[in-house]
Amino acid sequence: MARRWxxxxxxxxxxxxxxxxxxNTGLGFATARVLAARGATVxxxxxxxxxxxxAAERIRAESPGxxxxxxxxxxxxxxxxxRAAAELRAAHPRLDLLVNNAGGLWPRRETTVDGFERTLATNHLGPFAFTGLVLDRLLPVPGSRVVTVSSIGHRFGSGGFNFDDPHFTRGWVYSAxxxxxxxxxxxxxxxFTYELQRRFAAAGAHTIAVAAHPGNARTEFGRELDPASRAVMSRWLRPLTWWLLQDPRVGALATLRAAVDPDARGGDFFGPPGRTQFTGHPxxxxxxxxxxxxxxxxxxWELSEGSTGVTIDVRELLTNQ
Known part of the structure; x- marks a missing residue:
């Protein structure tokens, strides 16, 4: 039997x-606290x-210094x-690790200031653009990684990605x-992860793209929902799945393994094993x-570049190093 990670x-x-x-919370916080405790600047x-x-104060209290x-x-x-990418690039000439962890679930369709459906904007288009804008800080660094946190929910969509209407504008029944x-x-x-890794490999980059999912973890996920929707989740779903939920520290292990495992390779996907992949060490x-x-x-990739205006040309970025 394999040793638990x-x-x-x-x-x-x-x-x-x-x-x-x-x-600052949930799986992201659980990931950050371990990296900081091991000496990384987070x-x-x-x-x-x-x-x-x-959250920063909590981490410092747990790990002085x-x-x-x-x-x-x-x-x-x-x-x-x-703006954030520019500030990060100004503060750090090199980055070793980018963990695209943030995400959300909304109870009804919302449009962002950029005209995007909020879920796709927050969970994918934002991370795509942010990655592209700071990638030049990762590419020169040996062993650097881009880790993107997905979900077991990626399996549950019907028919794959809806390129005909990615922002759910055509009369979809949109609910939590x-x-x-x-x-x-x-x-x-x-x-995104798999296409990014293919482009890294084609350009001969040392940076790799890896993905992870936490299984079912007890976090603040769903805090964007209205009180009525949260009540429904608490009343009907939580009691049914409580025994299939794990501590955020265990859920975050998949992200941490993707981030630091020396045996990880570009395009790897880490998460709880088994038939359901709900719980377990990664x-x-x-x-x-x-x-x-x-x-x-x-x-x-083409849709993302066109939507955000951020073009990610790995070869060109490497040439300009």
Whole structure:
């Protein structure tokens, strides 16, 4: 029987700079606290400055001397993404690790200031643009990684990514219960990871792209929902799945393994093993057949570049180093 992968496997991270989006709570916080405890300089990139500052203090209290910084980042706003990327690049000439962790689920369709459906904007388009805008800080660094956190929910969407109507404008029944927009965004996380890794490999980059999913973890996920929707989840879903939920520290192990496992390879996907993949210590697993669709990966890349205005040319970035 294979040995369980735990926090003890995370080696000394001294000298490394790690950015964790959504690092103030839940899985992001659980990831950040371990990296900081092992000596990394951790940047908590969050949309709430107050919550980010409080999270940084919690990490420092647990690990005195930990180097923790905060960065204002609202992934639903392309202006905020650009501003945060510029601030990060100015502060750090090199980055070792980018963890695209932040995400959300909304009870009804909302449009961002950029005209995007909020779930796709926050869970994919924002991370896509942010990655592209800071990638030049990762590419020169040996062993650097881009880790994107997906979900077991990527398996549950019907028919793959909806390129005909990615922003759910054509009379869809949009609710927290059907979660179609959320499932699509989590599939997008994997399509993005695999296409990014292919481009890294083609350009001969040392940076790798890896993905992870936490299984079912007890976090603040769903806090964006209205009180009525949260009540429904608490009353009907939580009692049914409580025994299939795990502590955020265990859920975050998949992200940590993707971030630091020396045996990880570009395009690997880590999460709880087994038939359901709801709980458990992380292992290398396979994602859904839709996520390996090369045509869909390339179409999403083109859609993302066109939507955000951020072009990610790995070869050119390497040439300009």
């Amino acid at each position: 735990t926090e003890a496997e995370v080696s000394d991270q001294s000298g490394r700079v790690a950015v964790v989006t959504g690092g 940047v908590l990139a969050c949309r709430s400055p107050e919550r980010a500052a409080a 930990a180097a923790v910084e905060t960065l204002l980042l609202d992934l639903a706003s392309q202006e905020s993404v650009r 219960r059907d979660r179609a927009a959320y499932f699509q965004s989590k599939l997008a996380n994997l399509l 292992a290398k697993i396979e994602s859904s057949p839709q996520s390996y669709d090369v045509t869909a990966q390339r179409r999403l």
